[in-house]
Amino acid sequence: MTGFVRLFSAALCVAAVLATGAAVADDEGAIKHRQAIMKAVGGHMSAMAAILQGRVPFKEDLKGHAHAQAELAKIAEKVFPLGSDFGETGAKPEIWAKPEEFKQAVTAFQAETEALVKAAEGGDMGAFGAQFRKVGGTCKGCHDSFRQKR
Amino acid sequence: MTGFVRLFSAALCVAAVLATGAAVADDEGAIKHRQAIMKAVGGHMSAMAAILQGRVPFKEDLKGHAHAQAELAKIAEKVFPLGSDFGETGAKPEIWAKPEEFKQAVTAFQAETEALVKAAEGGDMGAFGAQFRKVGGTCKGCHDSFRQKR
Numbered sequence: 001m002t003g004f005v006r007l008f009s010a011a012l013c014v015a016a017v018l019a020t021g022a023a024v025a026d027d028e029g030a031i032k033h034r035q036a037i038m039k040a041v042g043g044h045m046s047a048m049a050a051i052l053q054g055r056v057p058f059k060e061d062l063k064g065h066a067h068a069q070a071e072l073a074k075i076a077e078k079v080f081p082l083g084s085d086f087g088e089t090g091a092k093p094e095i096w097a098k099p100e101e102f103k104q105a106v107t108a109f110q111a112e113t114e115a116l117v118k119a120a121e122g123g124d125m126g127a128f129g130a131q132f133r134k135v136g137g138t139c140k141g142c143h144d145s146f147r148q149k150r
Numbered sequence: 151m152t153g154f155v156r157l158f159s160a161a162l163c164v165a166a167v168l169a170t171g172a173a174v175a176d177d178e179g180a181i182k183h184r185q186a187i188m189k190a191v192g193g194h195m196s197a198m199a200a201i202l203q204g205r206v207p208f209k210e211d212l213k214g215h216a217h218a219q220a221e222l223a224k225i226a227e228k229v230f231p232l233g234s235d236f237g238e239t240g241a242k243p244e245i246w247a248k249p250e251e252f253k254q255a256v257t258a259f260q261a262e263t264e265a266l267v268k269a270a271e272g273g274d275m276g277a278f279g280a281q282f283r284k285v286g287g288t289c290k291g292c293h294d295s296f297r298q299k300r
Contacts, residue, residue, distance in 0.1 A: 028205075029200055029206055033201070033206040039189055040218070042186075042190075042193075043189030043193055044190050046189065054176075055182065056180055058183075058228065061225055068214075071211075075211055078208065
């Protein structure tokens with residue numbers, strides 16, 4: 001981000017905070033925490049992918065990963081507070097500019113991970129694999145719209 | 151790893167496999183899965199750290215993170231199969247050369263994360279923080295002995 005855009009964006013944010021009072025005290029902390037959550041999400045997703053691809057045999061772990069992912073999806077809705085759009089983040093301004101659209105993306109992630117838990121409890125590997133791909137679709141959908149390309 | 155050391159190490163491993171039959175079919179898959187598990191571990195640890203440091207206010211999430219961490223610690227004991235010491239890995243040969251010592255390190259991680267779950271269920275933040283530091287100690291202890299410096 002250029003200095004000017006940053007400053008302008010900061011001014012907008014201050015205005016938004018004054019308007020809503022919903023900013024966080026520790027923007028950098030909020031970003032670090034968000035990145036930790038996304039790291040955990042990525043770790044569980046990759047572990048499940050390796051199991052589903054048959055690269056490791058640990059099918060017994062899928063339920064635990066699915067549960068963890070559903071918990072993380074619930075957390076995801078609170079890790080983009082106003083004010084956490086600065087600094088070392090790949091989060092796009094669209095998250096805060098299009099809050100309804102962003103909320104839909106997070107809600108889809110939550111719904112599909114909840115369905116993943118149910119599929120894990122059902123024990124049908126085919127159904128679990130299909131549902132896993134739906135979860136992956138919600139990751140991709142959200143990242144395509146709301147995360148900087150890397 | 152140099153070509154020679156690699157080759158020598160490969161020969162040793164083949165010998166070990168012939169001796170035990172315990173190697174994995176897909177070494178690279180095993181490494182990718184292990185790294186995914188460690189990524190999830192790191193994500194949950196960093197998220198808890200941010201909460202305990204007061205950088206984000208999400209104390210209600212500690213129990214879920216602790217549960218996930220205890221599950222991952224159980225998984226940790228099976229992610230270092232014979233044959234997964236090649237390629238893009240920071241795992242040291244000592245893991246396989248000193249299996250008893252390594253097992254102790256993993257068992258300590260499991261015991262301390264189980265205690266973390268109990269601390270989370272107890273609800274005393276001071277006790278949770280103290281136990282979290284013990285878990286961190288087991289991460290560091292294992293990494294100091296069994297992971298390449300990065």
